[in-house]
Amino acid sequence: MKTSIATVCLSGTLSEKLHAAAAAGFDGVEIFEPDLVGSPESPEEIRALAARLGLRLDLYQPMRDVEGVDEDAFLDVLRRAEAKFALMRRLGIDVVLCCSNVATATIDDDDVSASQLRRLGELAQDHGIRIAFEALAWGRYIDDYRRAWRIAELADHPAVGVCLDSFHILSRGHDPSAIEAIPAEKIFFLQLADAPALSMDVLSWSRHHRLFPGEGSFDLARFLTHVVRAGYTGPVSLEVFNDTFRQTDVRQTAVHARRSLRWLEDAVARGLADDRPQDYEPLPAFGGPRGFDFVEIKAEDTSGIEALLEIVGFTPRGKHRTKPVTLWTAGEARVVLNEQHARGLDPHIAALGFAVPDADALTRRAAELGTPFAYRRTYEGELALEGAVAPDGTEIFWSSSADGATADGAALRDEPLWAAEFEHGAAVQESPVSGIDHVSLSQPWQAIDEATLFFASVLELPTTSSTEVASPRGLVQSRVIQSRDGSIRIPLNVAPPILSGGRAALPQHVAFACDDIVALARTARSRGMAALPIPQNYYDDLAARFDLDDGFLATLRELDLVYDRESEGEYLHFYTATVGDLFCEFVERRGRYDGYGAGNAPVRLSAQRAGEGGAGRADIVRA
């Protein structure tokens, strides 16, 4: 698949954008006119720079308000166009994007527009240039790609064709299947953007909220499939106006953008199967993640976490034979505590491990998606875990199940191979904790869309729900990524910008599953665990909302348990105090409850805020 990106997607100067696009592996770029106008480099320098970087200059854009005008105005269009065509020759670009008229159109007549496009095409042809006519979703008269194509067909000139843009078509709810009826040689260009489902005016939606493919709600695989079926073989180009991506690091955003096209190419290739074009390749298939292999918590001193794990019945499985790392297990939960290279660090989630059927395939897949690799020092005889760095900096590792990756998940009950590297452990004991229910990671606000694509594309973990939670310091955005079978659940939380100052400033947490939370809470408290105190007002409200048994309510109150109920089941959970950037949660799911008690999160956030006023540093277990 030939890839391209509009320079408006990226931050920085034009020269920085070209370098970043080339480094990320794009084949070409669209030059967005204001980027050139503001650039100190001459058109010849830009052309030479692109040539050296191996980037095609695919398109010059946009030329606005070129048709549907009276003759006087059209003569001015031709004058402007002549100057721009001369400029394009200096750049060596031979396709220009012409948008349907927004500002100056006075004539709503296909014949007039077609005739003017034909005359513009004649002028373009003299310069060796072709014009790609595009229906803007907010065009004054022409706002549908089918009408734009009709007019281009009427213009009947070899230098006049269309540009298709997924945003302009899908934002209006237009059926993209008619694309297949357009002759391939008349589709001069293709622009792709995803977008979240928003109910707002389409211009603001387009200018501020577009996303890279895989991050929004458009079915771009289906869209692109229509274009491929039409026979289009030109560049597949990203044109994403997004307030955040305009600010983020240009190199990282280019890699992120390129990843979205690789993900989309895979989806189209798999959908078309044997009908796929030669240059559409599926990604290596690794079988999907099967469950959490481990959670790694890192700190200069992990003993506070060890104390907690001990009182909830984890077994200390010993120390790694070459590193200052220990392993604790309970049921299927494996927690790795890492004190290496951790000077000054408070406890935080440093890595997640996933069990997968085919780790090698996932490693190749991650490489094709341009993922930064995670490095771990490995000695002779140790299992080398492969991994990647998620956009928030968390390391993600994967390994094949011990038994060679059966697909039914049963293999997870066996120990992974790497567990044998830990020595001097105790005999495994029973624990009320049965596994890891979910891991919540806090995200810098500018990384959440990239994280969504990262987990979906690399690890086949799609976003399944999205919500907002009020905290005393502002609204927290929360998105849940989850495997299809629910064995992996990762809520991603975004702190309000003032709180975070660009960093991920909410605590993370690990939630452990259990079958009897009341017994677990009683035991843990009796052994000194500091639970997060829940306000009494919460229980009064719970009593008003749900018709709960008095004794049950008294138990919740006594143990600082919070509660949720849906038609599918119930959810009981409690939180520990926060140490460093981390707290733990213990949860019991009853029935088929599939959520996270999001309604309780504001109470938790308020209680955590109230706790910040306390004297001295918190600890999870009383000394």
Added chain:
Amino acid sequence: MKTSIATVCLSGTLSEKLHAAAAAGFDGVEIFEPDLVGSPESPEEIRALAARLGLRLDLYQPMRDVEGVDEDAFLDVLRRAEAKFALMRRLGIDVVLCCSNVATATIDDDDVSASQLRRLGELAQDHGIRIAFEALAWGRYIDDYRRAWRIAELADHPAVGVCLDSFHILSRGHDPSAIEAIPAEKIFFLQLADAPALSMDVLSWSRHHRLFPGEGSFDLARFLTHVVRAGYTGPVSLEVFNDTFRQTDVRQTAVHARRSLRWLEDAVARGLADDRPQDYEPLPAFGGPRGFDFVEIKAEDTSGIEALLEIVGFTPRGKHRTKPVTLWTAGEARVVLNEQHARGLDPHIAALGFAVPDADALTRRAAELGTPFAYRRTYEGELALEGAVAPDGTEIFWSSSADGATADGAALRDEPLWAAEFEHGAAVQESPVSGIDHVSLSQPWQAIDEATLFFASVLELPTTSSTEVASPRGLVQSRVIQSRDGSIRIPLNVAPPILSGGRAALPQHVAFACDDIVALARTARSRGMAALPIPQNYYDDLAARFDLDDGFLATLRELDLVYDRESEGEYLHFYTATVGDLFCEFVERRGRYDGYGAGNAPVRLSAQRAGEGGAGRADIVRA
């Protein structure tokens, strides 16, 4: 005017919110239920705290989905309500907000809703409570305040009335004049919010984008006037859901909120004139600002700025007799250079002075608006300037014109009294600079709405336009505040959040007016001024956009001048290099051009970004 504020408007814990509301001078608060539920304090403690702080607890809110349901569901409503009424008695609150049904309504029948409200009213009355029924803009069946009132009238119970909310009424475009037909004793509560003109779904608009009065596009003075004419004398309460205000410092936001109500009270009082209620007071009128009195630039070393001022023909008017401060003047432009308490500071705009007809009245006005006062050390025989601190930290001073404040502006041509405090100055010389055209201040993103209200309410400087400008680091929001006669123009610019990290991270600038910019640019360059280099591509684009004379275009190119043209006139300007947080601009307005060349700002921002790569520190004038 009795004032109140919903706790949801503010950040922090419930206790912090109450302290902040009281400190800002509110008479009462609405308790937003989730704030209480998340609070460790008992209802009795909250009641006692409010009593100690002198705050009334005006309203408990919200109670949802209470009518339009079948009998089974209504029995559950009564059960919930009974628990909440008991809670309200503990709090000592006697009015509860009941919203029209969104989630559970199944019966679209005024009689059913009225009958259920009557039964709810009977239960409420037993607890000494009244219910204020409100039509949400997105209510399932009831979404219009006129229908809500019809149903309350049908309910015909002393404990059943309505709550009016400006957002729910004005967002739908409903005519508020029918409010005057509602009996005053049936309006149980009044909530006010402003909002920007946005085209999006009304629920998202309401939940994220409400503003305090005076910051959006609603005509709240007219709205409140209808309510006053209806005879309502209860609290005027702010209910503003805003993603930013939920994050900002709670004390500052409460003061900001209170200011918005004082501004609105003034507008209503002035509109009603002799018909105003006794407790609606106009603000002291100061006659409106007449022009810039001075701009103060502060730095440890201001000599770089002095060199620039000298070569563009400013006269050094000497040193202040008691402070390390100098005055430079040219035409009506006065620049104060301040090296006091400036160790380590780069040049930046520290203060603006305005000439006003009645400085004492403005001082009283600022005090009534809860403005933080600016302090300047003043010695015997010196003019004590009164001033305020704007939300971005810039100090704003004002003084009456020397001749005793004639209203025609002519007085500005005379020197202000404070100028006599400068000694050892040179004889005033002619200068090509005629005055200060505008001053551009960069704003932290979280302060822009507060700044808008500050300038509008304290200084009668309304926002006249708003735009967005692309920069290599993201979109810059720009709002212009401007006096009615154009003598004061202040574009406020907001940097993209990543760049700013919460601070105002764009350079500020002072733009000086002149009558012959070509001559000024030539002279200044010949004397060593470093102009910001404008890319050649810009001039190629200019030639394509405007049909300019070749010689004129060559002059623009030669002198790094940028250009804009509208039907009203032309605008020529150039920028100096940036030193510290500051650059200067020189502008010539031709005809009746009234803008700021916003189309040139992306080029300027790109050129400034390109310049950052240069070696060493920039200076405005070559040594």
